[in-house]
Amino acid sequence: MSIKLRDLIRNVRACKTAAEERAVIAKESALIRTAFKDQDKQYRHRNVAKLLFIHMLGYPSHFGQMECLKLIAANNFSEKRIGYLGLMLLLNDQEEVLTLVTNSLKNDLNHVNPFVVGLSLTAVGNIASPDMARDLITDIDKHLKSDNDYLRKKAALACVRVFRQVPELVEDFIDPIHALLKSRNHAVLLTGIQLIIELLIIDHEGHIGYFNSIVPTLVKELRNLLSNNYTPEYDVSGIVDPFLQVNILSCLRLLGKDNDEASEAMNDVLAQVATNTETSKNAGNAILYECVSTIMSIQSESGLKVLAINILGRFLLNRDNNIRYVALNTLSKVIADDAPAVQRHRNTIVDCLKDPDASIRQRALELIYALVNETNIQSLAREMLNYLVVSPNDQKPALCSRIADAVERYAPTQRWHIDTLITMLSITGSSLTDEHISSSLIVLIQKNPDMHVYVVHKLFWALKEDMSQLALAHVTLWCIGEYGRALGQDPPSGEETLQGKTAVDDNAIVDVLTMSMRHPVATDVTKAYGLTAAIKLTSRLHDPEALSALNQLISSYKNSLAVDLQQRAVEFNSLLEDRWDSIRGEVLAPMPVIDMARVRTRQSQSLSITAAPISTSSDFDKAPAPAAPSTSNTLLDLDDIFGGGAKPAPTLAPAAMPPTVDILADIFSAPSAQPAAPTAPAPVNDIMGMMSTPAVQPPGQHIRGYEKNGLAMDLELSKPNPNDPSITYISCMFTNASTYQLDNFVLQAAFPKYIRLIMDPPSGTVIPANMGGRLTQVAKIQNTCYGEKPIMMRIKLEFTINGTKIEDMATISNFPSSY
Incomplete structure (x- = not known):
């Protein structure tokens, strides 16, 4: 006998062990399979509902997908509701069975019952595939222009999914989207603004032209919300519709970015929001936070930015940990825009180092590190050393590295x-x-x-x-x-x-x-x-x-x-x-003063101990090609950079060479665990590794090739052969100042056809957070048009941060003319 959903939940919660829970789920799953096989129509919706609970617990539930489609085709609203819920939870846009439901969705989009239409629009907004989006867009457009506000808001949210799947459809729906902003219903207005925000996020440059004209409309609506009296329908803690206010501010932030005219139009209303919003409740704080983000993102006036930073300073005094954390996080982002204004809140930020919450202490520390300058280095260094005493052991190496860096730069x-x-x-x-x-x-x-x-x-x-x-x-x-x-x-x-x-x-x-x-x-x-x-x-x-x-x-x-x-x-x-x-x-005489510039040059020239020195033009021809190209060392041409054009030439694999001996190993590094190769008897002066070495090439020039969101790429240029200036070593050094480690890091480099390239293997694939280390890779190039054409370099960076894969490209053209 099939039990009810509430009885299944009760039985699962009564289990004492995981084994008992698995037994209960296995028994119920078997009963549900049997009911599906026997075509039990009476309890089909109950069985699917139980299957959704089983799915939420992480157990297999794919065998119920077809039953969801049968429920969707039913006439009863309650069965349709369970069917659509199962469709959205048990299927995704990659499932082949999804193609079977397109016709049912189309029928329900034209149903006489608006609640059935709402169910179908919700399903489209959650699982629509590109093909489904193209088939249903006409019916969605009909509801986007409907007089029924319930269906208009559902259609607007469905359009978000449709335009994500098929971006080229956007330009045909600009007028209906603009019409959403004229509605007096806050729900329709909210979803319409959300749709515009999503479109700007999908393609800001491509869509910004469609929506520049709505800035006055949004400003007027925001001003109305601020001046409206108490409205029970939209009131939250004494504030009129904070959700709509936050959405309008988010949209204004995207519209005002790099747009002087739009920014000028919204400056006054932003000042009004910043000064008139109540801060005693979280709803007001949410609006103020979004207002600050908008002010710091657009081309706002300097006085307005100071006002925004002062708001964040007030957030730091709040007793709520979440609000203080948000304030510290935002201050870290805006310090580059107005450091003096942030400096005024330095004492409050320093007090956050004493907070019991570890995440707040960590954010405060990062902000203090950014605040350090010549005038406050002594006091802030003292605070950082005090924090070092109580910091977790796993954070101490990165913290010491930051303190040492700050002290080296600003020591009086x-x-x-x-x-x-x-x-x-x-x-x-x-x-x-x-x-x-x-x-x-x-x-x-x-x-x-x-x-x-x-x-x-x-x-x-x-x-x-x-x-x-x-x-x-x-x-x-x-x-x-x-x-x-x-x-x-x-x-x-x-x-x-x-x-x-x-x-x-x-x-x-x-x-x-x-x-x-x-x-x-x-x-x-x-x-x-x-x-x-x-x-x-x-x-x-x-x-x-x-x-x-x-x-x-x-x-x-x-x-x-x-x-x-x-x-x-x-x-x-x-x-x-x-x-x-x-x-x-x-x-045994005292050591001479160590020239760190020479040490760093030697280290950069011996980063890859498997690479033979390339010092003549013929060495580029002698380098053998690898058996299979490496994904981390890619040789490309500027005519077909990173996809498209001709097939990239294979990377040249450097030959092997013996490891370089570091004469300062006794001082700066751990003893080598590898046995030394037999050598001729060394003179006594060589006992302590202090004999002089052949002259090292003087350090070359340094340039900053890339810097974004804490990731920096510095290039050190050197000429290994004075007799052949066409050959250059480019040592690429990557550091990460953000709080997140970068994994699976890959550098791809492209040069013009007149430049020949050999890429050495990278020193690793991970860049630690908080400047905890660096990753290096050496590119050896020969400019066959040296003196006639300059070096140009195009890079593509790939890495994973918090499980999300990131890709970015940049062009480096600021190489010195002598190279």
């Missing part, structure tokens, strides 16, 4: 810059896996010799207090090795952070060095830094007991299971033998 003094980075590493050095910040601090310390005594003392006492912060330990060990002799001097007087501290004796230095290397959290990288510091200290300390302890420390790693540590210990131990006395001082 080198001393403050160094102190801030040391404080940051003291707070969260254990969370930093990237050595970039540590290496930057080392370079900064190197460049300021007058502060070496102060910095080494500060780092020494900070490390002694907390050895668990690995990034801090690495910087400290490096500085102790280089400037350990300064610890024997008294720290500079008048330093608050070093009050009560005195000169450090040699044995205390060795004790801290030993404890940091043997600390439970110490890694092989930490021990490598420590061994290098130990061998350096043998030439900087004088106490015999301390020197003996250093020798024992180095020797203790001669049998280490880590190959790198073992090799260091053996080589360092050999260096301490008497036979090397004559050159030991030179080998």
Whole structure:
């Protein structure tokens, strides 16, 4: 016996386990199948209704599709209603069975009962395919011009689906769409405006010309809504039809974008909305938010933009978390338009860092990062460091990267810059896996010799207090090795952070060095830094007991299971033998100041270790073609960019080359896990990886090729062969300042026919959020018309963000003439 829907719901809710629920659903599904097979017409609508509930729970329900079509063809309204509901839930526009329902829809669109017509219009608005839209558009148009307001609003919503499926039909329905705006019924007016909004979103450039003339109509309607007295039918919390007001504002935003005349026409009414809307209820806040979005999107007056930002400032004081979040999110978008106005609310934004809600703290932090400039860097950096203490561990690396970037750009003094980075590493050095910040601090310390005594003392006492912060330990060990002799001097007087501290004796230095290397959290990288510091200290300390302890420390790693540590210990131990006395001082001399420009150039030139260097024109001819073209490295021509035209030439695959050796690996990177290839015996100077290398090509020019919604593409140009200026390396570096990670990233590049191209593989397919890393890819080109024709580049970017695939194209034509 078939049970009722309410009994099925009761039985499912009574289940204690998932297995019990599956058993109930399986039994009921079997009974429904049997009823369908037996052509049970009496309870068909009940069975379909139960099937819809089963579908909502995620169980198979496709076997009921044909029964929905039978219900639609029935004469009874209640059966039709269940049939149409099942049609919209169980089918989509890709189902072949959908073609069978077109005739039933056409019949119902001409039904004498307006509620049956409404059901069919609703179905069209949800599942219409392109073919169905073309077949039914005439009947929909009839209802779009109807005198029945109920059918007009349903027809307008159906048209949204129709025009999405078949955009070319729009131009035949401009007059009926305009007629919707003359209706005095708010429902018809609301759906008509929604239809216009959808058309502008589908193709703003193509449709904007059809609707520029409606701006005065919308402005008049909005002004009427603001001035109308209490109307019970449309009143929401004392505000007249906030839904219609929000829709009108959304439409005005699209119409006023890049349109000075339309923007001028709506400025006054926007000011009226911003000043006269009640903010004590959510309905008023929704209108104000949409008003602010409209003001910031159109060509509005500066005073109006300040008013909009002040509204967002008031939102920040609201007790509702959602309103504060929306305000922070909107301020992040508008700061580029009027930064001084946003700066006036800086204190309120900073207070949001103390909010219990993590999402609000994160948004406030991003906004603070955008607010940083030369005048407020010290106060905002302090607030960001305070937030760093309580931030989740997974966010700390990205946050440290942002703080370091802001401090580097706006630091008032080198001393403050160094102190801030040391404080940051003291707070969260254990969370930093990237050595970039540590290496930057080392370079900064190197460049300021007058502060070496102060910095080494500060780092020494900070490390002694907390050895668990690995990034801090690495910087400290490096500085102790280089400037350990300064610890024997008294720290500079008048330093608050070093009050009560005195000169450090040699044995205390060795004790801290030993404890940091043997600390439970110490890694092989930490021990490598420590061994290098130990061998350096043998030439900087004088106490015999301390020197003996250093020798024992180095020797203790001669049998280490880590190959790198073992090799260091053996080589360092050999260096301490008497036979090397004559050159030991030179080998252990302080490191010269590191030229980061040369380091970055070397890194960019060795991004792809599988690519052979292309230095002559013939190398482009010698490069073999791949077996199958790669989707991520596409060679195209400007005549047939990204589809159309001739078939793209296959990408040239570069030959393999041995990996490049980084002479600064001891300082900035982790020990390599790969065994070294056999080489000839190296001179003693090469023990610590400090021998000079062949001259590196000076860094080339940098240009910004693309920037949109937080994604930036920087190009670094270099000439690998001075004798052949036609060859250029273009290192494409992508960074992501948005809060969302970009996945499945693909770069496609196109050049004119006179430019020959070899694309190296990318360094990855993911660009982390919040500037947490970068993706790089190198293009090697030869301009066969060098000196006659410039370099031009067309790019296509593809990536996935939050499950949504995004594509964008851009042209880069600002290459320097010398390239």
